[in-house]
Amino acid sequence: MTSTLDEQLHEFLSAKLGSAPKIVDLTRVGIGRSRENWVFDLVDAAGGREPLILRRDPEGGLVDTDRGTEFAVLRALEPSGLPAPRARWLDADGQWLGKPSLIMRREPGECDYRVVNGERLLAERTALARRFCELLAEVHAVDWRATGLGEVLDDPGDQAALAELTRWETVLRQDQLEALPEVDVAIGWLREHAPVSARTVLVHADFKPGNILLQDGRVSALLDWELAHLGDPLEDLGWVVQPLRHREHLIEGAWERDDLIRHYRDVSGTEVDEAALRWWVVFSTFKTAVMQVSGLRAFLDERSDEPYRPTRRVLRTLLAAITERS
Template identity: 65%
Template sequence: MSSVSTAAPPGTADASAPDGEAGRITRQLTDFLAGKPDGAGRVTNVRRAGSGRSRDNWLFDLVGPAGTEELILRTDPDGGLIDTDRAVEFEVLRGLAGSGLPTPTARWLDTTGEPFGRPGLIMGRLPGRCDYRVLRDPARPTAEKRELAAAFCDLLAAVHGVDHRALGLDRTLPDPGPAAARAELDRWTAVLRQDQLEPWPELDYAAAVLAEKAPECAARVLVHADFKPGNILVDAGRVSALLDWELAHLGDPLEDLGWVTQPLRSAEHTIENDWTAEHLIAHYEQATGITTDRAALAWWVAFSSYKTAVMQVSGLRAFLEGRADEPYRPTRRVLATLLDATGEPA
């Protein structure tokens, strides 16, 4: 936070605020923060951070009595791959404030959608940038990429090592018990049934096989559920933040490990000819001191492919209903990977 020499009156819009959408967001933020005891200041430098596949983000600064606070407004888009609860994400971020993990500070929550047209939350901005392909960047030295890959794995281990009870996260996130795998499978199958517009026999088959073979887990941990370089900020070659906690829940740590080692995400989490899924698993085991149950991990790898396909079914519906710009749809590669993972010839 940088200091400023003068304080602005509470709830004051930037006089130089742009017209159009940025101007609208500036006015909405000004009105919203005017009603917050700790929201005094001038809203300025509003600009779009881009519409992700699940959120619509606006960066802005709040110039107040104590200085300039760098913030971000995250609102639900009209359509996306997933539908999640802003209040749960907000409470998770608040709980993680004392965890030691590099997470944004949760500042304000809007669950009604009235101030901004859609529900959203405001949180602090952290330095750095995210890059889905950072581990495959040809301009980055291999040694540096391998160091980052190890850092990502250490971060995942740290997430699973969080004492969720001490942080009060168990008051927000229910414990699914030993049947955590079946609980997640049922959750995403319900999403499939809600959003599918046509039969998907491959997904029906996968769901049936996964249900028959669902493993049990001895202890539940905090699961991020969308761990990837695209949700990690890197600043000066070091991890500076882990973002997008909208899918976080209590569950089996192998869920995250299966997500990052599934073939569909190999380009994000591996370094060609240098850092394979096996390297990642070995590093995770060393970081946690836990030996991975490979049979259970294989189930979670298959489930991750299933979850990816269900997300794309939801994205397709959002596109056809005019709520999304891109026509997501399970591709032949996704379905072939899923069927291979569940044991069915593609």
């Protein structure tokens, strides 16, 4: 008879804690595009409750990532000062929990995917957008060598652009089910124009309000480190200002692309190479299309319930980005 997740979790935590845990309110929350998320409280003998979240691999999604690497990144970030969740336990191969999983502290706060262009006052939304930009600069300022991240993640040196292009083209070719000439054009353009990176930093790789928790108007946590790697800081900037995501980060007439880049330059103390940033904008649009290719493959393989696929809007935007940047 197959054990339920509740039973599996009890067995796993009993082995980790050396005693039978009391687990309450185990509930699945949201329908993540890449992970299963289960929240629960761990109650100790004195009645204290620790809020936790179990992140478990789904059968399929927009992108495949490794729980062991995510766990190691979170552990390395604990002394950094970044508002990253505290990792607690790892089931790297799914021996205990059925699928590769990690358990981390459930941080307080709420997620508002569209907060920058939501219902708050303009001044408040602009202040949050500026704070998000500052948080991104803080990610890039982490001393990844001192924290030990260099032992977990590979340093691509000045070839970060080609390394990421190769990585995502490999994903594309593994999951592709139909001809996508627009994407092939983009790959050719990206390979021909790949910039050399000026420095290596910790890259979040999915930085957005949807991965930020807010409590009382302040950032309480930056979530979803599953794609984090070492690379070019312009990768994150390109992801933020790419045309497919601009409403998540920019406010028309109040916080435009140039405002964001200028503020990032001021708080990070580094210059932004506009030509290189343009490349990363095209790359980010390409990466979005590849994620949707993977989502469609997972759906057809019956590993996902949602048939993601590159829409005509995404492909048109990709070609337009190339034309505009050439």
